[in-house]
Amino acid sequence: MTTRAVSRRAALRRIGAGAGALTLLPFLSDEGLAAFVHIQGTKAAPSLKVLSPSQYATLEALVEAIIPADERSPGAREARVADYFDLVLSEAQPSLKEEWLAGLAAFDAEATRRFGKPFLRLDAGQVEALLTDVSRFEAVKTKPEETAREVTRYDQPTQKPVLVEGLLGDVSRFDPDRPRPPLEAFFATTKRATIHGYYTSEIGIHKELRYKGNQILAEFQGCLTQDGKDCPHCGQKA
Amino acid sequence: MPADPTLDVDLAAVTDESRKLSASIQPRSGPWDVIVVGSGAAGGMTAFQLAMAGIKVLMLEAGRMIDHRKEYRTMEWPYQSPRRFRMPPDHRPIAVAEYNFLDRPYGNNPAYDKYKKVTSYAGNTFTRNWVVNEKEHPTTGTQYSWVRARVLGGKTNFWGRGALRYGPLQFKAASHDGYDVDWPISYEDVSPYYDKVDVLLGCSGTKEGLMQVPDGIFQRPVKLNCVEVHFKRAIAKMGRHYIPGRAGVTTDGLLNSKYRARCMGRGRCGRGCDIGAAFHSPTALVYPARDSGNLTIRPYSVVSEVLLDAGTGRAAGVRVIDANTREVMDFKAKVVVLGAGTLDSTRILLNSKSARHPAGLGNSSGLLGCYLSEHLMGPRGSGFIPVRIGTEPTLDDGRPVGPYIPRFRNVTDKHPDFIRGYHFQGGGGAYEYPGMAHDLPGFGKAFKSSVRKYYPAMISIGGFGEVLPRKENRVSLDAVVKDAWGIPVLRFDFRFGDNDLKMAKDMADSAEEMLKAAGAEAIKIERDPLPEGWSIHEIGTARMGDDPKTSVTDKFCRLHDVSNVYLADAAPFVSGGTQNTTWSILAMCWRTMDHLKERMRVGDV
Ligand SMILES: Cc1cc2nc3c(=O)[nH]c(=O)nc-3n(C[C@H](O)[C@H](O)[C@H](O)COP(=O)(O)OP(=O)(O)OC[C@H]3O[C@@H](n4cnc5c(N)ncnc54)[C@H](O)[C@@H]3O)c2cc1C
Numbered sequence: 001m002t003t004r005a006v007s008r009r010a011a012l013r014r015i016g017a018g019a020g021a022l023t024l025l026p027f028l029s030d031e032g033l034a035a036f037v038h039i040q041g042t043k044a045a046p047s048l049k050v051l052s053p054s055q056y057a058t059l060e061a062l063v064e065a066i067i068p069a070d071e072r073s074p075g076a077r078e079a080r081v082a083d084y085f086d087l088v089l090s091e092a093q094p095s096l097k098e099e100w101l102a103g104l105a106a107f108d109a110e111a112t113r114r115f116g117k118p119f120l121r122l123d124a125g126q127v128e129a130l131l132t133d134v135s136r137f138e139a140v141k142t143k144p145e146e147t148a149r150e151v152t153r154y155d156q157p158t159q160k161p162v163l164v165e166g167l168l169g170d171v172s173r174f175d176p177d178r179p180r181p182p183l184e185a186f187f188a189t190t191k192r193a194t195i196h197g198y199y200t201s202e203i204g205i206h207k208e209l210r211y212k213g214n215q216i217l218a219e220f221q222g223c224l225t226q227d228g229k230d231c232p233h234c235g236q237k238a
Numbered sequence: 239m240p241a242d243p244t245l246d247v248d249l250a251a252v253t254d255e256s257r258k259l260s261a262s263i264q265p266r267s268g269p270w271d272v273i274v275v276g277s278g279a280a281g282g283m284t285a286f287q288l289a290m291a292g293i294k295v296l297m298l299e300a301g302r303m304i305d306h307r308k309e310y311r312t313m314e315w316p317y318q319s320p321r322r323f324r325m326p327p328d329h330r331p332i333a334v335a336e337y338n339f340l341d342r343p344y345g346n347n348p349a350y351d352k353y354k355k356v357t358s359y360a361g362n363t364f365t366r367n368w369v370v371n372e373k374e375h376p377t378t379g380t381q382y383s384w385v386r387a388r389v390l391g392g393k394t395n396f397w398g399r400g401a402l403r404y405g406p407l408q409f410k411a412a413s414h415d416g417y418d419v420d421w422p423i424s425y426e427d428v429s430p431y432y433d434k435v436d437v438l439l440g441c442s443g444t445k446e447g448l449m450q451v452p453d454g455i456f457q458r459p460v461k462l463n464c465v466e467v468h469f470k471r472a473i474a475k476m477g478r479h480y481i482p483g484r485a486g487v488t489t490d491g492l493l494n495s496k497y498r499a500r501c502m503g504r505g506r507c508g509r510g511c512d513i514g515a516a517f518h519s520p521t522a523l524v525y526p527a528r529d530s531g532n533l534t535i536r537p538y539s540v541v542s543e544v545l546l547d548a549g550t551g552r553a554a555g556v557r558v559i560d561a562n563t564r565e566v567m568d569f570k571a572k573v574v575v576l577g578a579g580t581l582d583s584t585r586i587l588l589n590s591k592s593a594r595h596p597a598g599l600g601n602s603s604g605l606l607g608c609y610l611s612e613h614l615m616g617p618r619g620s621g622f623i624p625v626r627i628g629t630e631p632t633l634d635d636g637r638p639v640g641p642y643i644p645r646f647r648n649v650t651d652k653h654p655d656f657i658r659g660y661h662f663q664g665g666g667g668a669y670e671y672p673g674m675a676h677d678l679p680g681f682g683k684a685f686k687s688s689v690r691k692y693y694p695a696m697i698s699i700g701g702f703g704e705v706l707p708r709k710e711n712r713v714s715l716d717a718v719v720k721d722a723w724g725i726p727v728l729r730f731d732f733r734f735g736d737n738d739l740k741m742a743k744d745m746a747d748s749a750e751e752m753l754k755a756a757g758a759e760a761i762k763i764e765r766d767p768l769p770e771g772w773s774i775h776e777i778g779t780a781r782m783g784d785d786p787k788t789s790v791t792d793k794f795c796r797l798h799d800v801s802n803v804y805l806a807d808a809a810p811f812v813s814g815g816t817q818n819t820t821w822s823i824l825a826m827c828w829r830t831m832d833h834l835k836e837r838m839r840v841g842d843v
């Protein structure tokens with residue numbers, strides 16, 4: 001670690017120079033962390049709101065297939081992404097929820113059609129084959145080459161009002177996907193939410209990404225070339 | 239599912255305090271010398287300058303007080319919430335595409351009936367208690383993503399901290415390219431005030447000697463991370479600068495404030511900085527002003543109009559609608575300063591109609607509401623910088639702002655397609671959430687390892703382009719629609735013009751050009767402008783000038799028509815350059831208050 005992290009206590013002391021400073025610092029206390037909600041990390045059984053146990057099991061297998069455990073870190077299953085989905089679905093608009101549950105059923109039906117068994121019981125090769133097919137659209141450029149396009153804004157034909165509803169609510173950016181076949185749409189939505197659930201989990205942030213920020217720093221260091229050194233992180237010369 | 243502690247910010251104490259405060263302050267509780275409307279950058283600086291000079295000030299703020307200890311949730315992790323920073327299910331921000339296509343008022347859409355609160359796009363789990371409900375605060379006319387925050391401190395509670403000065407190129411833009419008019423003042427008039435703001439509030443940056451964005455009195459700069467250093471070196475060969483962002487943050491600490499500590503590099507400032515390193519009006523200006531004993535703050539006070547003394551022709555005070563009780567009351571003072579945020583200040587003036595001022599106060603020129611300008615955003619580019627692809631992530635985001643590319647168009651050269659210019663903001667490296675994962679194809683171990691491979695290498699820059707001030711870009715009062723307090727709402731007539739859109743095209747092209755020069759992989763260019771208003775840098779609508787026929791205020795931001803009404807926000811600004819506005823609001827406001835203090839000292843008001 002090259003970053004100079006300061007301990008919480010040291011930071012408090014440092015800031016404590018100003019009168020009343022301590023009371024300004026609730027989030028440096030352990031208060032927030034004490035209230036930490038154990039959605040992942042605990043091995044507790046799920047308490048499902050929307051998904052049936054078999055839907056939950058299928059989903060766990062699916063999210064794990066999208067982001068699996070590997071030598072570096074556990075995957076989406078251990079990060080309890082399926083539990084996160086269950087919560088997202090429980091708060092989604094009814095139509096979206098139904099749409100997604102129908103997608104899950106269709107996905108399972110596709111597994112049965114192709115391999116004669118539900119998704120949960122597919123072997124690794126079969127999962128690979130199925131997901132390769134439903135994700136093939138990702139490799140295809142959906143938009144034409146845009147570089148030469150002029151910006152036209154007010155002379156576009158007026159479009160029908162749209163309402164952008166996504167399973168993820170405020171965290172999802174506008175979904176530019178063109179309308180796609182149900183299985184592709186289901187995969188796209190599920191992948192997006194899996195990414196969100198996984199990389200916002202403790203496992204995703206700390207074990208997988210090894211994200212180093214959100215700590216109290218004496219000083220942000222950045223690229224060492226700025227201190228006249230060759231930088232060990234990027235190999236750039238001073 | 240256990241309760242979600244992050245969705246339950248307990249606001250009972252602060253709302254209770256706010257109610258008690260507003261109930262205790264009545265028109266007869268005065269007298270006050272000056273009324274200031276609003277408590278953001280403009281209202282905060284007004285109150286600070288006057289109260290510190292021994293002048294009795296009444297601050298009328300439409301929102302409640304803020305409990306910054308609880309509400310600035312700076313270091314929260316997403317996994318502390320099972321909802322992972324999503325809003326509660328009955329809250330909904332407007333999505334970018336919806337701005338373009340939904341009818342106004344946005345909050346009226348039947349599909350939104352099921353939500354209790356519909357916010358502008360800036361509503362998120364950290365800001366949702368501050369950003370207004372579009373259902374209570376409608377707008378009409380052309381599309382405009384108007385972000386408003388009604389709470390002590392206004393939008394400064396979650397602003398982006400980019401603290402930039404206008405320079406000669408902005409104040410004398412017309413002399414430079416012949417379009418429109420110059421400001422009636424010059425950089426020399428304002429630069430001493432920028433200096434004072436830098437010293438009082440703390441500003442971090444590097445001296446670069448660039449006339450398009452003048453240097454200030456800087457505290458220690460924030461550094462660049464590895465991908466940014468690579469990018470800087472690459473575009474330096476094109477003669478372009480990539481400099482540490484200038485931040486309205488104290489990086490060395492301030493001797494003058496017990497509310498503010500120096501920056502500790504957590505990088506979560508947009509949620510409110512709980513140690514007060516970032517400038518937020520409450521901790522930086524309002525509380526110190528209150529400590530002087532000269533400032534009375536009345537929350538929940540929605541100002542509907544400025545009252546006129548028919549005898550003297552001067553303002554007598556303002557009319558207030560209590561946001562809770564709906565009680566209407568008139569507060570009196572010798573001077574009224576409007577700092578409700580550019581467009582809300584103009585709205586109050588438009589709504590202040592009398593026999594003498596039938597089109598609104600200060601509107602004898604007919605120009606009140608005209609020349610609305612802001613910055614065009616949207617064109618942007620991103621990619622991966624090879625020197626960091628496949629490396630272990632470093633701590634790349636522990637700082638209050640990312641780097642900055644100052645304007646390079648039409649500074650010394652002349653672009654054939656458009657006048658004025660744009661700057662870029664943005665940086666790279668390993669941020670907490672790997673947003674780029676959404677753009678990577680595939681699944682399984684290959685996908686997972688590609689996320690981690692590209693994670694430290696990401697770079698992304700977005701443009702801010704000067705929208706030309708044009709008379710026809712304007713706001714007026716809607717004849718029919720009213721807000722939840724019965725006050726007519728603003729109707730927008732605002733469109734990007736030809737020059738703006740040509741510039742937008744060049745923004746995207748030059749983003750691409752620079753990313754290519756840096757050897758970035760998987761370059762992604764977005765070319766479309768974001769909806770109007772997106773920059774949250776509204777300026778104009780009560781422009782300053784020497785001639786009362788062609789301007790609304792004089793060069794001290796005082797209405798030509800009424801000598802004791804001042805504007806403290808960006809409404810008097812003539813043009814907006816490429817620079818984010820807040821540091822200029824603060825400097826201009828200080829200058830205006832020096833003028834007012836002098837007038838009060840000599841007994842002129
Ligand atoms: C997400 C975000 C990022 C931003 N990033 C930057 C940046 O990087 N750099 C920069 O320079 N700027 C930035 N800004 C803009 C910056 O926040 C504003 O320029 C600044 O807050 C304007 O200050 P103000 O006092 O004019 O208005 P506000 O801060 O909006 O304050 C106005 C106050 O007036 C009150 N008010 C309104 N109407 C009434 C009424 N009728 N009666 C009584 N009170 C009323 C409101 O409640 C509010 O408290 C950003 C804004 C946002 C939201």
Ligand code: SF4
Pocket residue numbers: 312487500501502503504505506507508510511512513514515516636637638
């Ligand atoms: S990076 Fe600095 S300014 Fe931003 S939240 Fe952290 S301490 Fe405050």
